[in-house]
Amino acid sequence: MKKIYFLRYIFPLLFICLSNWVMAQTGTITGRIIDESNQPLPGATVKLKGTTNSAATDLNGYFKLNAPAGQQVLTASFVGYKTLEQTVNVNGSVTVNLQLQPASVLINEIAVIGYGVVRKSDATGSVDVVTSKDFNKGAVNSIQDAVNGKLPGVVITSNSGAPGNTSTIRIRGITSINASSDPLIVIDNVPLSNVPVGGTANILTSINPNDIENITVLKDASATAIYGSRGSSGVILITTKRGSKKFTIGYNATASLSVIPKEVNVYTGDEFRALVNNVYAGQTAITSLLGKANTNWQDQIYKKAFGQDHNLSFSGSAKNMPYRVSLGYNNSDGILKTYNFQRTTAAIGLDPSLLKNSLNIHINLKGLYNTNNFADQTAIANAVNYDPTQPVYNGNTRWRGYTTWTTNGNADINGAPVTLAPANPVARLNETDNTSTSRRSIGNVQFDYKLPFLPDLHANVNLGYDYAQAFGHNNVRDSTQWVYVPVASGGQKSVYNTVNRNQLAEFFLNYKKNIKSINSVIDATGGYSYSHFYTEGSSSSYDYKQTTLNAASAYKTEYYLISFFGRLNYTFDDKYILTFTIRDDGTSKFAPKNRFGLFPAAAFAWRIKDEDFLKGSNTISDLKLRLGYGTTGQQDLNNNNNYPYQARFSRSDNSSRYQFGDQFYYTQRPEGYDAGIKWESTTTSNAGIDFGFFNNRLTGSIDVYYKKTSNLLNIINVPVLSNFSSTLLQNVGDMQNKGAELSINAVAVDTKDVNWQIGYNISYNKNKVTNLNGNSDPNFISTNPFSGIAGTTSGLIQANKVGYPINSFYVFQQIYDTNGKPIEGGYVDRNKDGQINSADQYLYKKPDPTVVMGINSSVRYRKFDFSFSGRVSLGNYNYNNVASGSTYRGLYSSLGYLANQTKFADDTKFTNALQTNLSDYYIQSASFFRMDNMSVGYTFPTYANNRLKLHISAGVQNVFVITGYKGLDPEISGGLDNNFFPRPRIYQLGLNANF
Numbered sequence: 001m002k003k004i005y006f007l008r009y010i011f012p013l014l015f016i017c018l019s020n021w022v023m024a025q026t027g028t029i030t031g032r033i034i035d036e037s038n039q040p041l042p043g044a045t046v047k048l049k050g051t052t053n054s055a056a057t058d059l060n061g062y063f064k065l066n067a068p069a070g071q072q073v074l075t076a077s078f079v080g081y082k083t084l085e086q087t088v089n090v091n092g093s094v095t096v097n098l099q100l101q102p103a104s105v106l107i108n109e110i111a112v113i114g115y116g117v118v119r120k121s122d123a124t125g126s127v128d129v130v131t132s133k134d135f136n137k138g139a140v141n142s143i144q145d146a147v148n149g150k151l152p153g154v155v156i157t158s159n160s161g162a163p164g165n166t167s168t169i170r171i172r173g174i175t176s177i178n179a180s181s182d183p184l185i186v187i188d189n190v191p192l193s194n195v196p197v198g199g200t201a202n203i204l205t206s207i208n209p210n211d212i213e214n215i216t217v218l219k220d221a222s223a224t225a226i227y228g229s230r231g232s233s234g235v236i237l238i239t240t241k242r243g244s245k246k247f248t249i250g251y252n253a254t255a256s257l258s259v260i261p262k263e264v265n266v267y268t269g270d271e272f273r274a275l276v277n278n279v280y281a282g283q284t285a286i287t288s289l290l291g292k293a294n295t296n297w298q299d300q301i302y303k304k305a306f307g308q309d310h311n312l313s314f315s316g317s318a319k320n321m322p323y324r325v326s327l328g329y330n331n332s333d334g335i336l337k338t339y340n341f342q343r344t345t346a347a348i349g350l351d352p353s354l355l356k357n358s359l360n361i362h363i364n365l366k367g368l369y370n371t372n373n374f375a376d377q378t379a380i381a382n383a384v385n386y387d388p389t390q391p392v393y394n395g396n397t398r399w400r401g402y403t404t405w406t407t408n409g410n411a412d413i414n415g416a417p418v419t420l421a422p423a424n425p426v427a428r429l430n431e432t433d434n435t436s437t438s439r440r441s442i443g444n445v446q447f448d449y450k451l452p453f454l455p456d457l458h459a460n461v462n463l464g465y466d467y468a469q470a471f472g473h474n475n476v477r478d479s480t481q482w483v484y485v486p487v488a489s490g491g492q493k494s495v496y497n498t499v500n501r502n503q504l505a506e507f508f509l510n511y512k513k514n515i516k517s518i519n520s521v522i523d524a525t526g527g528y529s530y531s532h533f534y535t536e537g538s539s540s541s542y543d544y545k546q547t548t549l550n551a552a553s554a555y556k557t558e559y560y561l562i563s564f565f566g567r568l569n570y571t572f573d574d575k576y577i578l579t580f581t582i583r584d585d586g587t588s589k590f591a592p593k594n595r596f597g598l599f600p601a602a603a604f605a606w607r608i609k610d611e612d613f614l615k616g617s618n619t620i621s622d623l624k625l626r627l628g629y630g631t632t633g634q635q636d637l638n639n640n641n642n643y644p645y646q647a648r649f650s651r652s653d654n655s656s657r658y659q660f661g662d663q664f665y666y667t668q669r670p671e672g673y674d675a676g677i678k679w680e681s682t683t684t685s686n687a688g689i690d691f692g693f694f695n696n697r698l699t700g701s702i703d704v705y706y707k708k709t710s711n712l713l714n715i716i717n718v719p720v721l722s723n724f725s726s727t728l729l730q731n732v733g734d735m736q737n738k739g740a741e742l743s744i745n746a747v748a749v750d751t752k753d754v755n756w757q758i759g760y761n762i763s764y765n766k767n768k769v770t771n772l773n774g775n776s777d778p779n780f781i782s783t784n785p786f787s788g789i790a791g792t793t794s795g796l797i798q799a800n801k802v803g804y805p806i807n808s809f810y811v812f813q814q815i816y817d818t819n820g821k822p823i824e825g826g827y828v829d830r831n832k833d834g835q836i837n838s839a840d841q842y843l844y845k846k847p848d849p850t851v852v853m854g855i856n857s858s859v860r861y862r863k864f865d866f867s868f869s870g871r872v873s874l875g876n877y878n879y880n881n882v883a884s885g886s887t888y889r890g891l892y893s894s895l896g897y898l899a900n901q902t903k904f905a906d907d908t909k910f911t912n913a914l915q916t917n918l919s920d921y922y923i924q925s926a927s928f929f930r931m932d933n934m935s936v937g938y939t940f941p942t943y944a945n946n947r948l949k950l951h952i953s954a955g956v957q958n959v960f961v962i963t964g965y966k967g968l969d970p971e972i973s974g975g976l977d978n979n980f981f982p983r984p985r986i987y988q989l990g991l992n993a994n995f
Helices: 002-025 143-147 221-230 269-279 297-301 378-385 425-430
Strands: 026-034 045-048 054-056 062-068 070-077 084-090 093-099 110-112 117-119 127-131 154-158 167-171 184-187 212-218 235-240 248-259 305-318 321-333 340-350 359-374 432-450 457-476 492-515 520-542 553-572 576-587 596-607 620-634 649-651 658-660 663-665 668-670 680-693 698-717 727-750 754-771 798-800 808-811 814-816 822-827 842-844 851-861 864-874 877-880 923-925 928-939 949-963 985-994
Touching: 026 045, 026 070, 026 084, 045 062, 054 062, 062 070, 062 084, 070 093, 084 093, 110 127, 110 212, 143 154, 143 212, 184 221, 212 221, 221 235, 221 553, 221 576, 221 596, 221 620, 221 680, 248 321, 297 378, 297 425, 378 425, 425 432, 620 698
Parallel strands: 026 093, 184 235
Antiparallel strands: 026 062, 045 054, 045 070, 070 084, 110 117, 127 212, 154 167, 212 235, 248 305, 248 985, 305 321, 321 340, 340 359, 359 432, 432 457, 457 492, 492 520, 520 553, 553 576, 576 596, 596 620, 620 680, 649 668, 658 663, 680 698, 698 727, 727 754, 754 851, 798 808, 808 842, 814 822, 851 864, 864 928, 877 923, 928 949, 949 985
16 A cells, blocks of 8 residues: 555656656747848748757747757748858757848848738749838838839839829739729738828828838739739738837938929910911900010929928837837928928837737837828919910909909909919919818737647737828919909808728638648638728818808718638648639628629749759759739729619709799609629739849849739610610620739849849730620720810710720821821821711820839949939820910910910911811820939948947939920820929938937
8 A cells, every 4th residue: 555655656756857857958949030120030940950840930030949958059041041050058948039131132032922921932923022121212202102113013103293192003004994903002911991081192191111111012813812802903012110129219311302304395475475476467456465574484383392301210129029119200392382291100010929929919000190281283284374475463453463364454453354264373372272181090900829729820810990081171262263253252162071981800810830741831821801991071162251161062981891711822842832812702882692702813833943953053043933823803993982783862952953832842863873783803814933043143033914804894875764874884894914024133243342233124014905895896985084185075085995905095097298297187087988077086005004114223332322213114105285285276365365385386386276186196105214213322330339320312313204205294194194293303311320
């Protein structure tokens, strides 16, 4: 019995001693791997040298590795970075932080792919990444400025030269005619709505570019299918900077001066007097309207504009919680007088790790406060057309001293203003007050929990929001020509308010297992996403001196999107990679029978470089083949119609009521609708090769793709009495995009004193409509409702037809004389019916480029650095509406005023009242080379024990443009050039300090 009791106690005692002895022989190594800019490297590999014992870092760069006690050699590696070895003395638990240095100019080897990250070498889809250190230099006040020209297949066109301007972004061309072709933008795992609030049309102005760590662009369906119906036009994933282990303070400032590089070529005062006296010789009623001044109206409205940009950041770690806090302020005047843009931003990023790094939490909060003082941009066209012989002021107190065209002449204070005449451009600027204030907040909290019973399985919860509000007013004084009312009140005021509120809730599981027995890695993700989009707004207008508001017009709209998604990555032998992706989206925009859309994708990658026949190659350092195929959808209808399948009714106004007895009743007018409307779907095939040579001194990729959009949403004519409208938005078309891309990056020189890097990319894209109205009618043409031009009421300038590029120009074929001059009103009778009418119009040229190139280079010599970036656009055409509106006939109007013209009028000398605006003569080649940025800088020696780093720079943005286009600027979004806000040339000085 005693022996039994002895054994009962001795065995547990021996087990405890043995366990303590084993534990004494092993330990734990924990730590973090960061890059040269102190940012985490997720997916990096940590390994005990000479063993198979390894671990991978998480999203924050943290790792945990069991190791035998004693001295061990730890290796840390990451593709594109130099492998680091460090000796570690393991005695229990030890913490080691490792910093890796880049090995080459490879575009950042970590890629955010939606609901996860992969090494670039493991990516099977067409993915491009630009990191903050590779951003364009100079006056970079927006994300567009930072990456323009850096990404193959991505075309970014600023729609205006105003600060805080909007931009059109196209990834591999246009994917729809009437639905949106804008890419989905995701910032820190929060998809943003592309519905703007009043006064802030550009959602990317919500993000301070100084807070961005990297930008990943997903281009083919195998990469974008994880976002389903929101990924058909590509996806832009923005990752912000995170906290670092060491406490750092960063500050950068930029001072800028903006000038107008070129003005529209118009007649001077003396030239205009001579021209009017010549064209209207002997007609004193007309020539007597000429003044004695020589006013350059463009000089009167433009100015040298100053700007400043300041950014302050604090980064560090409080125990197990890396953090980063940043503040930004931008104040920029526009070159158009009275224009001002101010932006204040704040961002907080927290990344606490709890439960021995089993629970990682990512908290992101971003705030924006914008103020826009919008100048009246109508002044730009008025400055071109206002009579240069008239002074800015003529002492006319009725019009606050501004020269104004009246029915009795400029000097008559009793005449009513000619409201159709060009308005005094200076008055346009000074008498208009158009101000908008907007607030935006974007945030989320994401929980990543490693399940203790299955460490390879992670559970993720992501809760996010995007809230935006804007309010503003547009006031015009009562003493202005353009809103003249012949009563005591006059003038105009309007106010508006808009709110966008979007909510996001997501849950997904990720399982990643390295199965060494079969030399395979399985990485599986599956989850659920819920999104709610809500918009409301109101507006009201009233007379300038009115003290009470008119009844406001208000609206509310919302829709929901729920999704189930999954992705499986299978890697065999670290060389063969298969990816399967699927997403099932359901939207409240469509009827229940069409509500859900299934969007699958598959991709394959083969790391050829790891095959035995290339492993020993000293020339080829990387070679990978990629093949992908998938389908994405489209439910963004681009017309703010969230209920296109439902019957809708509009209430009549007061003038359209019915009277029964002594009572008046409103009516409800039905709107046209299509109960069967459904998803557009885009199917993409992609083949690509990633390559690297000479130890990755030369890297790049080649891609070819084919995209077909089916069930194209298009506005078509419908039979009489078949619906409540003569036209309807229906699924009746198809289109395609074909293209190829090449990207090359090279380290030309890399020594201790000199480093020279060069980047080049070229993209080819060609689109065409393959079906429009669901039948075989070869002559069916659908005009673009957004292609109206000034100077004509006869139609639209762009249209779509089967076999032609999207939004081709719809014009008459011009006839020329023997000297090559256009004959006024002379058009080709293309259908040979003996008369010239709309049946003779044809589709000619297109606004989108066929070939786009980007080139950039940076050189460092010791402490000095120099960089530049530029772009080439080939095959794009513009309709020059400025030229088409300039004729000798336009010098004088029978309403009693004179109007200046551009010197395009000398080219045609058109004098008759014939329709000339729709001539193909005004479709002009707009190919160009633009030098976007040039910058030079100097890095000072480090101070304060190598803690303080200073860098100064000077640069120019929009340096020069080489083009044959006759207009002010060839780069016009949509191809319709009509006195847009000129892009300024910006000179800047910068300071960057880190401590």
